[in-house]
Structures are given as C-alpha cells and as structure tokens.
Amino acid sequence: MRSVSSLRHTIADDIRNKISTGRIKAGERLPSEAQLASDYAVSTATLRSALAVLHGEGLVEKIHGKGNFVRYPLRRITYRGGGLTLRTEPSADSVLRVSVRATNLQAHSQLIGLLGVPAGSPLTEFLCLSHEGQSPHSLARIYVPRDLLPTDVPAASHCYEGVEATLAELRPPLAEVQERVSARPPTPEEAATLRISSALAVLAITRVVSDPMGRVVEAALLVLPGDRADALFTTHHMPHERTSGQ
Incomplete structure (x- = not known):
C-alpha cells in the first residue's frame, strides 16, 4: 500500500506535468477537488495535500469561492x-x-x-x-x-x-x-x-x-x-x- 506522502507527490507530479506540457493552460481552472480526488482514487485530504505542493511552488493558486487555477508564469x-x-x-x-x-x-x-x-x-x-x-x-x-x-x-x-x-x-x-x-x-x-x-x-x-x-x-x-x-x-x-x- 502506497503512503500518503508518496501519493501526494505522484499526484503533484502528474498535474505539474500536465501544466508544463500545456495540457492544462495558464489561467485555466482545475477540476473540483472532489472530482480530482475521484480521478486519482484518493481521499480529499490527500488530494488537497498534493495541491498544497503546487501552491507552494507557485504553479497553482486557490481563489476563495472559485476553485484552483493554474497561475500565469510569475514575473520576478x-x-x-x-x-x-x-x-x-x-x-x-x-x-x-x-x-x-x-x-x-x-x-x-x-x-x-x-x-x-x-x-x-x-x-x-x-x-x-x-x-x-x-x-x-x-x-x-x-x-x-x-x-x-x-x-x-x-x-x-x-x-x-x-x-x-x-x-x-x-x-x-x-x-x-x-x-x-x-x-x-x-x-x-x-x-x-x-x-x-x-x-x-x-x-x-x-x-x-x-x-x-x-x-x-x-x-x-x-x-x-x-x-x-x-x-x-x-x-x-x-x-x-x-x-x-x-
């Protein structure tokens, strides 16, 4: 059985890859957390932990009441x-x-x-x-x-x-x-x-x-x-x- 930490990084890696290859584009809203949890066959808590990795990297931002969105490339x-x-x-x-x-x-x-x-x-x-x-x-x-x-x-x-x-x-x-x-x-x-x-x-x-x-x-x-x-x-x-x- 895979650990929660392993699942979190596997999910984050997959979403990150989809962003980097353009399958999910900047400004695009990700599916709902419930839908993503179902797609990856994990609990909502594990899915949110994976999204937190992407939030910390600045790839995804969560807008209250709207959902998770792919950030545009950040200007320094x-x-x-x-x-x-x-x-x-x-x-x-x-x-x-x-x-x-x-x-x-x-x-x-x-x-x-x-x-x-x-x-x-x-x-x-x-x-x-x-x-x-x-x-x-x-x-x-x-x-x-x-x-x-x-x-x-x-x-x-x-x-x-x-x-x-x-x-x-x-x-x-x-x-x-x-x-x-x-x-x-x-x-x-x-x-x-x-x-x-x-x-x-x-x-x-x-x-x-x-x-x-x-x-x-x-x-x-x-x-x-x-x-x-x-x-x-x-x-x-x-x-x-x-x-x-x-």
Whole structure:
C-alpha cells in the first residue's frame, strides 16, 4: 500500500506535468477537488495535500469561492535597497498594477517602536497591493505621521508613484534609510491577500526613514512572496583622500 506522502507527490507530479506540457493552460481552472480526488482514487485530504505542493511552488493558486487555477508564469520583481524612495521594480517585460488605499489610524503596538512616537499618535497608513493581471503580486504598508501629509492625498488611488511624489515634496531632507530583511512564513492574512500557500516563505522588509534630526518620517512593511522576489543592495565605497604631508 502506497503512503500518503508518496501519493501526494505522484499526484503533484502528474498535474505539474500536465501544466508544463500545456495540457492544462495558464489561467485555466482545475477540476473540483472532489472530482480530482475521484480521478486519482484518493481521499480529499490527500488530494488537497498534493495541491498544497503546487501552491507552494507557485504553479497553482486557490481563489476563495472559485476553485484552483493554474497561475500565469510569475514575473520576478527586485527590491532595490538603500534609496530614498520605495522602489519595487519589475522586470522590463512585466506590467504591475498598484492600488493604494489610505486610512487614518493611531499608533499602536509595533508602530510605536518603528516610528518612535507615543501611543495614540495620529498616523496615516497607505496599503499598497500590486497585481499582475488578476493575481496579487506584493503587499506594502507605509506609515507616515499625519502632520507630514498634504491635505489632498486621495483615500484611494491606482498609482503609488503619484502619492510617493507628493509625500516626498512635503518631507524634510532625509538623512538615514534603515532596512531590515528577513525570510518568514506569511501570516494567515498575508497568505489570503496574496493567494499564496502558508508554506511559501515571504521576503519581509522593514524600512525606516529618518530626517537629520532623527525623527522617523516614514516606516514601511513590505511583503514579497519568495517565489518571485529578490532584494538588491549596492554599496559604493569612496576612496579616502590623502591629506597633505601623508
């Protein structure tokens, strides 16, 4: 009798092969889980375990209430660190659509430490969700002290670059950009928003921007699924000039 683990990988291999050979095409809905379980003569639990393998590889995504679909080939994006603006750059042939939603809130828990402000301080959160076609691609939450916001920032937008340009004009000169990068499992909310498996690691980037007085003027929490993201940091070393007499 074959083990559940063996059956899971056999089913995943078969579906993967059908995708790679074009028998199941990108964007196509797979048969229902009950139908697939019947076709492979396994329990629904074993079938879902096989699909979880494909979810983790980024080949299949599950859309709530609709079923399992073959993903279109994923475009990779590169987060370029060390700059003074938030930059997540897709490859040259990729088109990502970014929606932005602004919400006013008060500083609490993690935000108090990130921005160095008292509890209850007024902030604005910009929730930025990028899409490639119909599929969510990356997620960012950007927090700015309310007094650094112009009054005409829209509550919703489809262009983060315009919002970022407006914020940059109002901000004081910047002195430091601190970025912390880690790999971790997604939270249940992140996995649902990005339609990824909870077993797929994400690249989590915490970015804090300060002015010359040490005040944090912006904090960002970025979540980039590990099957489509890279982080690039470039350091330029300036040669030390020799002083006269040396």
